[in-house]
Amino acid sequence: MAVLCFVVERAAAFSTGITGLTTSSTGCNQCHSGGSTPSVSLVGPTNVSPGSTTEYVLEITTIGSQTFGGLDAAASGGALSVGGSHSTGTQLVSGEITHTAKKAGSGGVVRFSFLWTAPSAPGTFELRAWGNAVNGNGSSSGDRAAFVSLSVNTGPTPTPTATSTATPTPTATPLSHDAVLLPVAPRNIRIPAGATAPVTKKFAVRVRNVDAKGAAAQNFTVSIVGTTCPSGVVFAGPDFDPKTAGVQSTITLNPQQTNPAVVEVSVDRTTITSLKPNLPFRCVVELHADADVMGNTDPSPSNNNVPVELNFFDLGDPAQATPGEAWLARAPPTTMVIPSAQVTKTLKKPVVVANGDTMEAALGVNVDLSACPWLTALVDMVPKTAVTEPNVNVAPGKTKAGAIAWSADGSLVNTPNPKAPLRCVATVAVDGPASPDPEPSNDETKVIIDVLDKNDQ
Incomplete structure (x- = not known):
């Protein structure tokens, strides 16, 4: 063959x-x-x-x-x-x-x-x-x-005939099993003061088989496909059965069944460049899920990948001054459902900025939607006022919470499977008094936006 x-x-x-x-x-x-x-x-x-x-x-x-x-x-x-x-x-x-x-x-x-x-x-x-x-x-x-x-x-050369018809090129019907990797909230990992050995933490990632009910069970695999973390951050897994020796990265799931896999993170503090105990060093590990079937074409591939944000706090860092430092403290994953007979959906979610400077600073928030053409975003850092304000004054060492109004355009969304959202990753960043600031890794966060349109189902 x-x-x-x-x-x-x-x-x-x-x-x-x-x-x-x-x-x-x-x-x-x-x-x-x-x-x-x-x-x-x-x-x-x-x-x-x-x-x-x-x-x-x-x-x-x-x-x-x-x-x-x-x-x-x-x-x-x-x-x-x-x-x-x-x-x-x-x-x-x-x-x-x-x-x-x-x-x-x-x-x-x-x-x-x-x-x-x-x-x-x-x-x-x-x-x-x-x-x-x-x-x-x-x-x-x-x-x-x-x-x-x-x-x-x-085989033997066919006997020529007076007339011939070109043989059409057949195209096989592709396999189509649908996996969804569910979003994972940012993980905070604290390194105790005085720790000399690597610190190990775990988090779970869940994969779901969203094939139609009545379909046969399928094997699904979850893997790590990339990371921005330094070499001192080591990953093991994902493992669907941590009690069994070795890494079991594949699992059999019935339609509509969900199962978690465990990812272990081990960090050597000497490779982390955080500057003080309450100021994180941030990096991302990306996970991918797919049906473990040769030739499979997932009908909703955008939801196969999940970036997981890791925030490392080294409690042994000195309490030093970090002039000009600002960081994006929180912007959670968001799921939006466009109701039947509606074209758009708007949903407000929190965004939190932090001032790591020794002086009060005006901090702003901006959103990069280049990977999300069906979305718009409106930032308001002073939501209690009548005027939308993307900037806010923050006292030294303090945080301020605002809101992002995410709006999805259903005319650009197609989600025929009610369990398989259209996914994109938006980048939310803080603008501080210095650029770059002392710890640039935490200036932005990746926000997963999942959209389901009931009009397609």
Whole structure:
């Protein structure tokens, strides 16, 4: 059996090619998320002669800003080589075909060609393909992959006929199991004064199978796909069964069933750069959930990833002055439900800023919604007054609470599954008297916004 898997730029580190992903059950989607699922097809003949060399083309339909692609192709029989009508930007590495750089689409399609020399013995071979449409922003966000397969028979050369009809290229119906990773509130980790050994804490993350009732149970896997934390912050898990030796990162869930997995965080205080006991060092770990099924295409991929904010307070830090310091203390995850017969929904949620300076300071809050085109946000740091005010004076060492009015536009939202929200991550940041301030890691927080539209259900 020949196995061909096509994978697009997994991260900036793989922009010049990647191999060895053909056995992955989730393909590119184990890391890439947040984009729209492309249409992917594999074009080429389904009957070839033994020992013959044939061109195949992977076509990836571009969507919105996802205008680039790449590939990883492998074969368990025969041999691959560079060639064909769309071979520009491909290379042979360790017997596999991969890209040399992300490739731009033409006419709404990214095309990669390669040559496959069939084995000399007759047989039936399956060509399998992952195609990923990426936005080329240098990260794994805003991308998404889909799966396609094609069976190819090798045998005696068919007897030519006077007329022939081109064999249509079949496209397999993709598997579609739906996982939702539920939001996790920011976690505060306090390091005791005088601690010399690493400090260990745990938190839970919950995955839900939102397949329709009556569907078969499926295996789901949760994994850590990235972090901004320093090397002294070490993660173990996620583990669905901490009482059993080893890490059990996969679990079987019935439709509508939810189960927690435990993530363990171990921190070496010498790697944390906090400045005083009540001033946190902040970093983020990102988790991903997906059905552990080869070729699965999650119908609502935006809710497969969750960033978890970690705030480290070192109680052994000296109580030193931090002039110009301000930090974003709180902005919780938000779930919004647009009622039937309504187009929009507005929901107010708290936002808390803190002044770490030795003097009173005017602090402001701004919201970056570049990843949330269906949302608007209005900040009011003095909600008891009639005028909306994004700034507020805060005494030294004190906090002030305001509100963010999040508004969702239902005309831009599509959530046919009532258990599978459309998700985006907004960045909420504080503006203080100094830029950058003494501890910039805590100047912003990532806020998960989940939206469900009852009009779609």
